[in-house]
Amino acid sequence: MTNGVRRRMGVAQRREQLIAVALDLFSHRPPDDVSIDDIAAAAGISRPLVYHYFPGKQSLYEAALRRAADDLAALLAEPQEGPLGVRLARVMSRFFDFVEEHGTGFSALMRGGPAAGPGTAYTVIDGVRRAAYEEVLAHLAVRDPSPRLELAVRSWISLAETTALLWLDGRRIPRDELERQLVHAFVALTAVGAAYDPDMMEILCRIVAEEPPGGPLPTLVARLSALLPQPSPQAL
Numbered sequence: 001m002t003n004g005v006r007r008r009m010g011v012a013q014r015r016e017q018l019i020a021v022a023l024d025l026f027s028h029r030p031p032d033d034v035s036i037d038d039i040a041a042a043a044g045i046s047r048p049l050v051y052h053y054f055p056g057k058q059s060l061y062e063a064a065l066r067r068a069a070d071d072l073a074a075l076l077a078e079p080q081e082g083p084l085g086v087r088l089a090r091v092m093s094r095f096f097d098f099v100e101e102h103g104t105g106f107s108a109l110m111r112g113g114p115a116a117g118p119g120t121a122y123t124v125i126d127g128v129r130r131a132a133y134e135e136v137l138a139h140l141a142v143r144d145p146s147p148r149l150e151l152a153v154r155s156w157i158s159l160a161e162t163t164a165l166l167w168l169d170g171r172r173i174p175r176d177e178l179e180r181q182l183v184h185a186f187v188a189l190t191a192v193g194a195a196y197d198p199d200m201m202e203i204l205c206r207i208v209a210e211e212p213p214g215g216p217l218p219t220l221v222a223r224l225s226a227l228l229p230q231p232s233p234q235a236l
Helices: 011-028 036-043 047-053 057-075 084-101 103-111 118-139 147-170 175-194 198-210 216-227
Strands: none
Touching (some): 011 036, 011 047, 011 057, 011 103, 036 047, 036 057, 057 103, 084 103, 084 147, 084 198, 084 216, 103 147, 118 147, 175 198
16 A cells, blocks of 8 residues: 555566555455556556556456466465375465455455456466366375376365355354365365275375374364264174
């Protein structure tokens, strides 16, 4: 936001400022509710000067979308050390930090946003999904995934998106529970695939071998076991 003092900036610096200002506005208000005048006022410059750097609101919105997508993709990066469940939990925490900070903007990014052209929106969103997919495969140490593994990973990424969007609509489930649930969901999808795919069984065994006590898999098994009928003393 401006402090009331107009500063002279170079072309690249001014464009970066406008993208940052637009991203902040789009993060908190629907894109259609943000005008060029709003962006100019927040940046502390005149409306014609905004048009000097961007042809219109759509081009600025698309630039803000790409910046949000780049920021989100960067958050997916995680050192490939330690148990997989712990790594996924850290990624989910950063993911929901982003979702919470850029609520309206995240919704616009994932849903394409009315201000962006369909082709641009799809390209930007697909880039984030592809980065997430490749990051997960890297953590699994898999170069050539089987069809079932590809299905499981892409399904999990889609589930994470949908979960975050639904959470933003009312936040009716505590965020920390959803983060754990998504880690559990990845383990569950892997386990289901392992019943049909030897390669996924090998991956599941590696995940299990790395799990610490109280990790995602033991916690999930304990929760599910508690739902099962307990055998009667006579059956023991």
